[in-house]
Amino acid sequence: MFAYTMRRLFMLVPVLIGMTLITFSIVHLIPGNPAQVILGETASETAIKNLEESMGLNEPYALQYTYYVSDLLQGDLGTSLKTKTPISEEIWPYIAATFELTFFAMLFAIIIGVNAGIISAWKQNSWFDFLAMLVALIGVSIPVFWLALMEQWIFAQELSWFPSSGRQDNRDPMEPITYFFVLDSILHGDFSRTFTVLKHLVLPSIALGTIPMAIIARMTRSSMLEVMRSDYIRTVQAKGSGQFLIIYKHALKNALIPVLTVIGLQTGVLLGGAILTETIFSWPGVGRYIYEAITYRDYPVIQSGILIIAFLFVIINLVVDLLYKFIDPRINY
Amino acid sequence: MSDEILKITSLQTHFFTDQGEIPAVDGVSLTVHKGEVVGIVGESGCGKSVTSLSIMQLVPSPPGKIVGGTIHYKSENLLNASKKRIKDIRGNEISMIFQEPMTSLDPLFTIGNQLREALQIHKKINKKQANQKSIEMLKLVGIPRAEEVMNDYPHQLSGGMRQRVMIAISMACDPEILIADEPTTALDVTIQAQILDLMKKLNHEKDTAILLITHDLGVVAEICDRVIVMYAGQVVEEGTTREILKNPTHPYTKGLIRSIPKLHEKDQKLYSIPGTVPKPKMGMLGCRFKDRCEFAHDRCFSEAPELFSLGNNRYSRCFLLDDTERKVASDAEANTGS
Amino acid sequence: MKIKEKNPKLNQNNNNPIDQQMEQDDIQVTSPWKDSLRQLRKNRFAIAGLIIILFFVLLAIFAPLLTSYAYDKTDIVNRLQPPSGEHWFGTDDVGRDIFTRIAYGARISLQVGIFAVSGALLFGTILGIVAGYYGRWIDMVISRVFDILLAFPSILLAIAIVAILGSSLENALIAIAIVNIPIFGRLIRSKVISLREEEFVMAAKAQGMKNGRIILHHILPNSVAPIIVQATLSFGTAILEAAALGFLGLGAQPPTPEWGAMLAGSRDFIQLAPWTLIFPGVSIMLVVLGFNLIGDGLRDALDPKMKN
Amino acid sequence: MQRPILEVSHLKKYFDVRGGIFGKKVGEVKAVDDVSFTVHEGEILGIVGESGCGKSTTGKTILRLIEPTEGEIKFEGQDITSLNYEAMRKLRRDMQIIFQDPYASLNPRHTVEKIISEPLLIHGMNKQERKSRVRELLEVVGLSSYHASRYPHQFSGGQRQRIGIARALANHPKLIICDEPVSALDVSVQSQILNLMESLRDQFNLTYVFIAHDLSVVKHISDRVGVMYLGRLVELTDKDKLYDDPKHPYTKALLSAVPLPDPDVEKERIILEGDVPSPSNPPTGCAFHTRCPMAMDICKDIRPSFEQVEVNHFVACHLYSDPAQ
Amino acid sequence: NGGDSESGGDTDKPADNGSSEPGDSGDSTDTGDASEDQVLIFARGGDSESLDPGSTTDGESSRVTKQVLEGLLTFDKESFEVQPELAHDWKVSDDGLTYTFYLEEGVTFHDGTDFNAEAVKVNFERWADPSHEYAYTDDGYVYSMYGTMFGGFKGDEGHVIKEINVVNDHEIEFVLHRPLGFFLQNLGMSYFAITSPAALEEYGARINENPVGTGPFKFVSWSKDDSIILEKFEDYRVEGLPKLDRVIFSVIPDNAARLIALKSGEIDIMDGLNPDDAAGVESDENLILYERAENNFGYVGFNTQKEPFTNKELRQAISYAIDRQAIADALYAGYAVSAKNPLPPSYMGYNDNVEPYAYDPEKAKELLAEAGYEDGLEIELWTMPVARPYMPDPETVAVIVQSNLADIGITANIHREEWAPYLEKTMNGEHQMYMLGWSGTNGDPDYFLSSLLHGDNVGTSNRSFYVNNDVDELLDKAKVAVDQEERAQLYSDAQELISEDVPMIPLVHSRPVLATTSAVKNYVPHPSTSESLAEVEIVK
Numbered sequence A: 001m002f003a004y005t006m007r008r009l010f011m012l013v014p015v016l017i018g019m020t021l022i023t024f025s026i027v028h029l030i031p032g033n034p035a036q037v038i039l040g041e042t043a044s045e046t047a048i049k050n051l052e053e054s055m056g057l058n059e060p061y062a063l064q065y066t067y068y069v070s071d072l073l074q075g076d077l078g079t080s081l082k083t084k085t086p087i088s089e090e091i092w093p094y095i096a097a098t099f100e101l102t103f104f105a106m107l108f109a110i111i112i113g114v115n116a117g118i119i120s121a122w123k124q125n126s127w128f129d130f131l132a133m134l135v136a137l138i139g140v141s142i143p144v145f146w147l148a149l150m151e152q153w154i155f156a157q158e159l160s161w162f163p164s165s166g167r168q169d170n171r172d173p174m175e176p177i178t179y180f181f182v183l184d185s186i187l188h189g190d191f192s193r194t195f196t197v198l199k200h201l202v203l204p205s206i207a208l209g210t211i212p213m214a215i216i217a218r219m220t221r222s223s224m225l226e227v228m229r230s231d232y233i234r235t236v237q238a239k240g241s242g243q244f245l246i247i248y249k250h251a252l253k254n255a256l257i258p259v260l261t262v263i264g265l266q267t268g269v270l271l272g273g274a275i276l277t278e279t280i281f282s283w284p285g286v287g288r289y290i291y292e293a294i295t296y297r298d299y300p301v302i303q304s305g306i307l308i309i310a311f312l313f314v315i316i317n318l319v320v321d322l323l324y325k326f327i328d329p330r331i332n333y
Numbered sequence B: 001m002s003d004e005i006l007k008i009t010s011l012q013t014h015f016f017t018d019q020g021e022i023p024a025v026d027g028v029s030l031t032v033h034k035g036e037v038v039g040i041v042g043e044s045g046c047g048k049s050v051t052s053l054s055i056m057q058l059v060p061s062p063p064g065k066i067v068g069g070t071i072h073y074k075s076e077n078l079l080n081a082s083k084k085r086i087k088d089i090r091g092n093e094i095s096m097i098f099q100e101p102m103t104s105l106d107p108l109f110t111i112g113n114q115l116r117e118a119l120q121i122h123k124k125i126n127k128k129q130a131n132q133k134s135i136e137m138l139k140l141v142g143i144p145r146a147e148e149v150m151n152d153y154p155h156q157l158s159g160g161m162r163q164r165v166m167i168a169i170s171m172a173c174d175p176e177i178l179i180a181d182e183p184t185t186a187l188d189v190t191i192q193a194q195i196l197d198l199m200k201k202l203n204h205e206k207d208t209a210i211l212l213i214t215h216d217l218g219v220v221a222e223i224c225d226r227v228i229v230m231y232a233g234q235v236v237e238e239g240t241t242r243e244i245l246k247n248p249t250h251p252y253t254k255g256l257i258r259s260i261p262k263l264h265e266k267d268q269k270l271y272s273i274p275g276t277v278p279k280p281k282m283g284m285l286g287c288r289f290k291d292r293c294e295f296a297h298d299r300c301f302s303e304a305p306e307l308f309s310l311g312n313n314r315y316s317r318c319f320l321l322d323d324t325e326r327k328v329a330s331d332a333e334a335n336t337g338s
Numbered sequence C: 001m002k003i004k005e006k007n008p009k010l011n012q013n014n015n016n017p018i019d020q021q022m023e024q025d026d027i028q029v030t031s032p033w034k035d036s037l038r039q040l041r042k043n044r045f046a047i048a049g050l051i052i053i054l055f056f057v058l059l060a061i062f063a064p065l066l067t068s069y070a071y072d073k074t075d076i077v078n079r080l081q082p083p084s085g086e087h088w089f090g091t092d093d094v095g096r097d098i099f100t101r102i103a104y105g106a107r108i109s110l111q112v113g114i115f116a117v118s119g120a121l122l123f124g125t126i127l128g129i130v131a132g133y134y135g136r137w138i139d140m141v142i143s144r145v146f147d148i149l150l151a152f153p154s155i156l157l158a159i160a161i162v163a164i165l166g167s168s169l170e171n172a173l174i175a176i177a178i179v180n181i182p183i184f185g186r187l188i189r190s191k192v193i194s195l196r197e198e199e200f201v202m203a204a205k206a207q208g209m210k211n212g213r214i215i216l217h218h219i220l221p222n223s224v225a226p227i228i229v230q231a232t233l234s235f236g237t238a239i240l241e242a243a244a245l246g247f248l249g250l251g252a253q254p255p256t257p258e259w260g261a262m263l264a265g266s267r268d269f270i271q272l273a274p275w276t277l278i279f280p281g282v283s284i285m286l287v288v289l290g291f292n293l294i295g296d297g298l299r300d301a302l303d304p305k306m307k308n
Numbered sequence D: 001m002q003r004p005i006l007e008v009s010h011l012k013k014y015f016d017v018r019g020g021i022f023g024k025k026v027g028e029v030k031a032v033d034d035v036s037f038t039v040h041e042g043e044i045l046g047i048v049g050e051s052g053c054g055k056s057t058t059g060k061t062i063l064r065l066i067e068p069t070e071g072e073i074k075f076e077g078q079d080i081t082s083l084n085y086e087a088m089r090k091l092r093r094d095m096q097i098i099f100q101d102p103y104a105s106l107n108p109r110h111t112v113e114k115i116i117s118e119p120l121l122i123h124g125m126n127k128q129e130r131k132s133r134v135r136e137l138l139e140v141v142g143l144s145s146y147h148a149s150r151y152p153h154q155f156s157g158g159q160r161q162r163i164g165i166a167r168a169l170a171n172h173p174k175l176i177i178c179d180e181p182v183s184a185l186d187v188s189v190q191s192q193i194l195n196l197m198e199s200l201r202d203q204f205n206l207t208y209v210f211i212a213h214d215l216s217v218v219k220h221i222s223d224r225v226g227v228m229y230l231g232r233l234v235e236l237t238d239k240d241k242l243y244d245d246p247k248h249p250y251t252k253a254l255l256s257a258v259p260l261p262d263p264d265v266e267k268e269r270i271i272l273e274g275d276v277p278s279p280s281n282p283p284t285g286c287a288f289h290t291r292c293p294m295a296m297d298i299c300k301d302i303r304p305s306f307e308q309v310e311v312n313h314f315v316a317c318h319l320y321s322d323p324a325q
Numbered sequence E: 001n002g003g004d005s006e007s008g009g010d011t012d013k014p015a016d017n018g019s020s021e022p023g024d025s026g027d028s029t030d031t032g033d034a035s036e037d038q039v040l041i042f043a044r045g046g047d048s049e050s051l052d053p054g055s056t057t058d059g060e061s062s063r064v065t066k067q068v069l070e071g072l073l074t075f076d077k078e079s080f081e082v083q084p085e086l087a088h089d090w091k092v093s094d095d096g097l098t099y100t101f102y103l104e105e106g107v108t109f110h111d112g113t114d115f116n117a118e119a120v121k122v123n124f125e126r127w128a129d130p131s132h133e134y135a136y137t138d139d140g141y142v143y144s145m146y147g148t149m150f151g152g153f154k155g156d157e158g159h160v161i162k163e164i165n166v167v168n169d170h171e172i173e174f175v176l177h178r179p180l181g182f183f184l185q186n187l188g189m190s191y192f193a194i195t196s197p198a199a200l201e202e203y204g205a206r207i208n209e210n211p212v213g214t215g216p217f218k219f220v221s222w223s224k225d226d227s228i229i230l231e232k233f234e235d236y237r238v239e240g241l242p243k244l245d246r247v248i249f250s251v252i253p254d255n256a257a258r259l260i261a262l263k264s265g266e267i268d269i270m271d272g273l274n275p276d277d278a279a280g281v282e283s284d285e286n287l288i289l290y291e292r293a294e295n296n297f298g299y300v301g302f303n304t305q306k307e308p309f310t311n312k313e314l315r316q317a318i319s320y321a322i323d324r325q326a327i328a329d330a331l332y333a334g335y336a337v338s339a340k341n342p343l344p345p346s347y348m349g350y351n352d353n354v355e356p357y358a359y360d361p362e363k364a365k366e367l368l369a370e371a372g373y374e375d376g377l378e379i380e381l382w383t384m385p386v387a388r389p390y391m392p393d394p395e396t397v398a399v400i401v402q403s404n405l406a407d408i409g410i411t412a413n414i415h416r417e418e419w420a421p422y423l424e425k426t427m428n429g430e431h432q433m434y435m436l437g438w439s440g441t442n443g444d445p446d447y448f449l450s451s452l453l454h455g456d457n458v459g460t461s462n463r464s465f466y467v468n469n470d471v472d473e474l475l476d477k478a479k480v481a482v483d484q485e486e487r488a489q490l491y492s493d494a495q496e497l498i499s500e501d502v503p504m505i506p507l508v509h510s511r512p513v514l515a516t517t518s519a520v521k522n523y524v525p526h527p528s529t530s531e532s533l534a535e536v537e538i539v540k
């Protein structure tokens, strides 16, 4: 397991280098003078000059890249042009917010998706199967941002069931500890607050989790169907085991392997979708951090935000890969 | 032979597919007696597996469905039994092993886990006892280092070992009948010899009846007491092994035996049955072998022959064996010579 | 009754036993493609998908005939009108007819699908085949590049590319195409690798076929099925991605009636004029759904093994 | 005996096994490990052995569909291991292969016509010529010309194998490697194909290397038979000698393990213990010593050489090695 | 952060428990019927950039710092008229070169240190001198607003502040190099608010996240892109203020979502109301609609040094062709006035006598013919890609302008550039006709007229490349004049000339709308977008 993990980590190196190259290029290929954009139309020429210099925009690219990477290795993600704060210092709350949201979105997607998939496969061709797969098909076709807007309109505005934005009650913000608000509220021992935080999570999680949910449901179903046709399931049946044992012990575990891949990949979609969902639901996460940075042309933030999301994505897929090995004893390289 | 423990009468299992209804098993009857080894032979697609799956009621459904006949285990018609009862019987009184040892074990669970599972489903024993019994079973099927193998995963074992494990699983609850669907086809000859040896041993020691499905007449000769020959979803001939091999009556059986290259005979040109095995389909007219049969005559094209009893539990589905035509048949045979 | 000497239908030559069965069964020659098509025609979901897409294609083609408005003609007096006989889908905040914009928007979305997917397909196929067939270091390089591109969530990578190229529909298209290249590339590469080991490819090689011919006649035609399926599904995702970019203001620019951009422009009117949001959203969803339905159907028909 | 058409000497094929943190080579599968034999014009050399013993690899390496690791392959006196890609491509006209799996070896998207005519392209035949040659070939293998427009999935296994044979015959090859051409077929169809192959050999004066795991089939068709175990040839001799008087303990065990469809034959069965060891980690010395009922001490350490112990009877076993050595 | 808790004194413990317990509201407000829950949530579309006011030009930042820090002077509640703040009085020498300010006494910063003249000096020197120890130049701090307003930085030629002399603890003197007509006006800007020197010492460059001033509210915490929490400063220099216990500035980027939140009572004030929603707010009895006075204008400009727009008649013709009212209606739902001068109407010196180029396509065509373009012409109209306060939807404006021009036979091709290149290229004069706008900061006409139209600024902010020596002269005079009436006249004259030349077509002055719940009392929106919330209270 250790060697395997090491090998997987080693295989990440070129990917990570490629990622930094891409994020580095973002800033340097973007047209226009960053200094000008930051200072806006009312800026004086000297101000622009000064800013240019302080940003080190006059050095050769190769040199700038080496600075960039060595900074990264020291945990220095650059300084936000907008807030003038080192990104590494201010990014944690954003990451935590995104993590919390993606976690709940994924939780929603997995719980609903996997179970719907199982039931659909179990009751293949039943009305439930038909309906679930139709919903799943629609689910993969819905634009995230539109779903978010519609949810906001219907459930927040028209029905007032859920708050329309934010992570917690605006009126009564809590002292963050970990910045995972659900966790924080529990640490504070304030469960009514936990409830409020969860309520804030509902709409964005559903918006964000719908596509992965639909994909997971479809994947689980087809994977289950395939597994159910396999020889070893027939063996289990021949042993005389009941349906439940067959489905939840043997079939599910086997079906989970491709589903796991999908879950890993969908996390990426989710992290990407966060940029839209977070903007709409005023969720102060990395997605919004990047979005704001784009409108402001806060290059270091765009750079680091994208790098961090890509990095998270890569790590999650690494974890998924390691999980495979955990589930599937055959993997052995 | 003593008491019948499995009796199938005119079993019909059909598949309902896009291409229409396929009568994969079309009126198969057979009997297995206690402690007996019965072989079913026939070429690919003739319905051997479907017959065996029908007994276990594991025919994939949809598209498959048992549409007629009875399957009596002892005195109970399994086709009328409750789901619960079927589950109780499976693996406990009738158990089954499959052709592909490579894929028939769940790759994600240890051998021990899968063995214990079989025991725990049917026997009220705790995990420890189950473990003990499992190790015992592994030793019985000749697996060295049984304790270690308990913690191995299927992929860590060779094909022969896996097939032994499969046998151990199916024998764990001391079933009355073991159905083995081509248990050695995927294995090498030297390994096949080991497995056949093992099955013989189990049959002797535990007095388990075995329904062995194969397409290899050699295997049949090796282990079976009685043989049933199938062709295109039907039984075409039945009898003791010796009689079938030495004195086949149905033209198909005859052709089959003659077309096998013999290891211990001086070589001559091989006989070959022309054409291919027809895919079963609905409304087939006449004898199913007629298109490939040297002796086919008008009657064969218009009328489906029944299984004629030749006495002494010997049956054959050919008009040539209809008493009225017996004589002509033997003449014809004399003519062809071989 | 007399027995015939020999079965008349039997060919005497043992080496030449013509298969009776075959002749009776299916005289008609069906190619694997035709079989798939027949399968597809039986798939009700796929047909529904086809109808949806056909509807939007017609809408796109006949947009000028279906409406008397121009998609960019503002009419301040009649702004934010609810749907009516005059304006089937209502009007937006500067009084443009939403139905007209949807119809013209269909052109854009379909174009996005066509160009982004064909671009990705072209480059993905070439790279995938080169990597898969020739292997070694070139495979190494191409695969690593794919890995890197796939390490970014696609929308994020598209955003980065658009940030570099500048926001416009064309650039969004390019970005989406680039983002999709590794998806096709990988698919084709893995297909090529598995096909390379297939016996019929071995056989072609043993026949003395040249590499070019093996790729063109043996590898490509057998990779086409999953590619078609993926392309159809990618049509949907490309449209979604373009809409997302448009929504973020990084894709098509106003007054282009791109659906995502329409949604972005109408976001503020969700309470006042929900129809400005509902119609473009539903349109995106339907088109994508259409492609997904066809893609699913194609998958079942073309490549039953690939079902997942 | 006629002149040798194929001479294989010390052929080796090792597949690398990669692993570890850096994907380095951590071992090798010795799929073919020092195999030598000669095939004479017009003869059928059978090769038998258990699954994974390297039969197919040997076959493919001879055609350089897999590049050999070591060794020499002479075809009609010419060493082909050093030929360049283009020269090898041309040479393949004379050396053909038929595969085990009639389903996998035909391109499912091509018609029979296209499948069979494709090799003819090398000759630069025109369309008309190609068409008539395809018809001719179809007749030769016992199919009809109207089959030409059909697709492989519309044929039964036996018929597909006939198509594969027709394709192999297209360019009038001299040598055909048959990699288990009948293993996937039913008994009744298998005999059709075997008969066909025999008659084609007579008709066109072909030479076969006939790979199979079924001893009866090999016996039926071959002139000489080689037995492989774990990447090595352990015995090679005339068919009759091999079946009547096997020398190597493995051959003996193999022959005794074959179940015979004859209830009267009472054989003394040698049941081998254990499994075939993995070719990535073959036993030292004689590869068979782990299962050999007659193993001696020497077998563990010293690999027996492949020697002629009688006229035309080669065996690799210490039981027969010259005690002087 | 020790400062926070020390001065917290007798009332609220920070954070959670303060607001919900009824007991401790007694001394914080004296309004009898005020609800006990004096927490105000102010929601806006974007987060602040920095809470160090001098180092940013961002409106969302000053909105917050306005509550925490105070300057020497401030503006009137509703206009840009200068009012005392930390300086209760001031004196200007006759030559307009020396300004003396008399500071409030007994004022303490939130960290407990005293406010005095030295503190003022430190702040101004910090902004003026990039090498000052509190300038944090290395951390990317640039005091661009200071540079713009005071003619550059220490050592620059144009820098107006010669020296700052501390007369005594409560008296400070600014000596200028040359008179500056809007010096006092500048000091009223929230950007030049005074930070505690002790805090500068303590926080260093992190001062942007830890503002310490003398304002009515002190800073508690900031969750980026989420909320900034302020709480009542008990020792505020004005008795009885502030009335609120807490102010929370929340970020809700989406306009619609923000309105939903307001309606559901999650927030109390929302800025950036979509003009189209104004009607709905007005009719909602639980909500109150506010308008800010106009403080900006959007325009269509010409590159007057590039063909064909060197032609004045052509510019005038186009000026007549554009339907400003349609634009005001389309984009602002009427919450805008059509413009005729490059200056908001509320400004000093606004010339209301200028004859507007009223929408008159016929006249436009005539003029066009006079200019020699009776057959029409084809031009390029540059439009920017981003929404600005003065032009929320530039593309739509471009489309309207395009169709207006088409009506008189001019084909305008809309040309789009990214924001950065747009600014750069228009600065370099690569454009023909373009769209842009300007927002006020210090409420002085100079900030509009000189920046946009003074010949010296050609190639920088004068993107019309407009050079008229008469105008330049008037503007120069007005800049140094100290007498405000005189200045007003000079600007007024300049506007006449500008209107005649039409270097740009002023389109509209927008009047941004915002809304509060009806419980919010005493809230007065300021045209600069930053207003003090000291007097605001919540009465349910």
Ligand SMILES: Nc1ncnc2c1ncn2[C@@H]1O[C@H](COP(=O)(O)OP(=O)(O)OP(=O)(O)O)[C@@H](O)[C@H]1O
Binding pocket: B015, B017, B022, B024, B042, B043, B044, B045, B046, B047, B048, B049, B050, B051, B060, B063, B064, B215, B279, B280
């Ligand atoms: N799932 C299925 N759907 C449709 N038809 C089926 C299915 N399973 C089996 N059949 C049909 O049933 C017939 C008998 O199949 P069966 O598997 O019993 O043959 P078999 O004798 O076991 O052959 P083999 O030797 O190849 O295992 C075949 O012709 C096949 O077409």
Ligand SMILES: Nc1ncnc2c1ncn2[C@@H]1O[C@H](COP(=O)(O)OP(=O)(O)OP(=O)(O)O)[C@@H](O)[C@H]1O
Binding pocket: D015, D016, D029, D030, D031, D049, D050, D051, D052, D053, D054, D055, D056, D057, D058, D213, D279
């Ligand atoms: N491409 C490859 N890479 C690594 N190992 C291989 C490769 N091809 C074959 N081998 C290994 O080489 C050994 C010999 O394989 P080969 O296919 O030649 O056996 P075979 O005798 O033809 O077996 P079978 O009877 O199953 O066809 C096997 O252990 C196999 O796993």
Ligand SMILES: [Mg+2]
Binding pocket: B048, B049, B050, B181, B182
């Ligand atoms: Mg079977």
Ligand SMILES: [Mg+2]
Binding pocket: D055, D056, D057, D179, D180
């Ligand atoms: Mg092989």
